[in-house]
Amino acid sequence: MNEELDPGSLAGGVLLTIHRLSQGGADRVAMLLANGFAAAGMATAIAVLRSGGEGDAVLRALLRPDVRVVTAGPPMGSRHLELMRGRRFIRRLTEMARPDHVMASSSNMGLVTGLALGPRGGRGPLRVMKLTNPVIRPTDRGAWRRLYRRTLYRFIFDRYDRIIVLTDAERHFLSRLYPAHCDRFRTAANPYVTDAMLGRATSREPHAAPHILTLARMMPQKRLDRLLTAFAGSSRRDSRLTIVGDGPERPALQRLALKLGIIDRVDMPGFAADVLPFLARTSLFVLSSDYEGLPAAILEALAFNIRVVTTDCFDGARELLDDADGCATVAREDVSALTRAIDDSLALTGTPIGLRDIARRYTIDAGIAAHLAIMRGPAIASPIMAR
Known part of the structure; x- marks a missing residue:
């Protein structure tokens, strides 16, 4: 069942953003992270941009009772329309519930969440993004396509305080590709293994x-x-x-x-x-x-x-x-x-x-601990890895 958030209810806590509750591994990881954040004493909510994902019932069943799920609305027949609605939805939730942290749970959520939060600077939540797919994919053939992807992610990365990647190899690659953002990249193992x-x-x-x-x-x-x-x-x-x-x-x-x-x-x-x-x-x-x-x-x-x-x-x-x-x-x-x-x-x-x-x-415990350390740790990057 969908919930609503009270004003200030996420103070000291975290809002995770997700497009829909699907079969994808990134969505399951988001549920496990939400459980881990709540178990660590953080008020935790998940903002879902579209109801009715194919993994909706399964993923909701994974969640602790104290993790709230708030949905923007039903499918709109267009991913672009859902993301436009999601931008307003994330902004409204952030302004009302006032979380200390906002986490875009996947690469696909990086842009819309970043646009919802606006430019960095001033007071506001710590912005965290999980990069779950490569910036430059093997299918991105041609110089113009690769330049577009590189420029798009520079724009996205500008809006985040910390960017979590999944391997040290990827962190080293991105630090060379985006030297101005190298202090924002962190490595954290995803919580997978039980x-x-x-x-x-x-x-x-x-x-x-x-x-x-x-x-x-x-x-x-x-x-x-x-x-x-x-x-x-x-x-x-x-x-x-x-x-x-x-x-x-x-x-x-x-x-x-x-x-x-x-x-x-x-x-x-x-x-x-x-x-x-x-x-x-x-x-x-x-x-x-x-x-x-x-x-x-x-x-x-x-x-x-x-x-x-x-x-x-x-x-x-x-x-x-x-x-x-x-x-x-x-x-x-x-x-x-x-x-x-x-x-x-x-x-x-x-x-x-x-x-x-x-x-x-x-392991799930190691992955959650790594993410918590990144969110709560100092702004200077350190190669945190769950080993």
């Missing part, structure tokens, strides 16, 4: 046919067509692939699986609120995206001691996985390399060593 993941035993049979898993919305960014093509080329004809997620590309992906002759070995069960049962019986996790921030699904797989093969779709991918037992990072466009990496990983026998140790850096 004790239940780290302690849960798998149900994989040691001699069973391999089971490959990906967790991804069926969107162009995720390049599930690339994964299907790589899977079709695998020498392990006894393996199965499960794609957990849904989206507008489902019909095209089903047609492609039929064309490749693998439709009988590919499962597409749709969105799942609980992915742990899928992880528990997985032999290998594969991510085929063009770009990501820091994929929660990879860390969840590592927490289950599952080997991971991924494209180099996020800064720090090779740093995270290249020394991990049986894991691999391949070039985005190299489908043959993705196939070879899948086959090489599936050929390994024995229990992987050390994968859960990587995942422990990204």
Whole structure:
């Protein structure tokens, strides 16, 4: 149920902004952060620009009772109209509830939240932005497109006091790209991994046919067509692939699986609120995206001691996985390399060593502590990382 905020009710607290409650990992992270801020004694509210997201009921169920959710209104049939309404909505809530902190919970919310708050300077809340996707994406081809993206994010960054990125590699890159903003960039691990993941035993049979898993919305960014093509080329004809997620590309992906002759070995069960049962019986996790921030699904797989093969779709991918037992990072466009990496990983026998140790850096407690330290800490940047 939607709530309203009383005047001054967020004094000393935080307002998080989000477009809609969707299936995306950034939205789930926002819910976990809101819980963590509330548990730390901060009055916490979430401003949602549009009701009726596909993950609405699931994500609301994750929240503590003392985290309030305030929604601007129903869908308007246009993202641009919703963002225009959201600008006024965020400004009104900020002026009325007077939070000490306002956090744009994703890259997509950076612009509208920054516009709502106005230029930096004078009194007002500490402005924090989470950068959840790359500033320059692999799909941004051409000098003019890249210049536009770089200029747009300079405008956005000008409106924030602190900008949270997900890896040290990304922070170093952005500090070179935006030297005037380098004192605002901070690294913080997202809260992803639970004790239940780290302690849960798998149900994989040691001699069973391999089971490959990906967790991804069926969107162009995720390049599930690339994964299907790589899977079709695998020498392990006894393996199965499960794609957990849904989206507008489902019909095209089903047609492609039929064309490749693998439709009988590919499962597409749709969105799942609980992915742990899928992880528990997985032999290998594969991510085929063009770009990501820091994929929660990879860390969840590592927490289950599952080997991971991924494209180099996020800064720090090779740093995270290249020394991990049986894991691999391949070039985005190299489908043959993705196939070879899948086959090489599936050929390994024995229990992987050390994968859960990587995942422990990204526990929910560590991620929340890192974000709190950034919000409450001094203005001078320091490389805070949940390790």
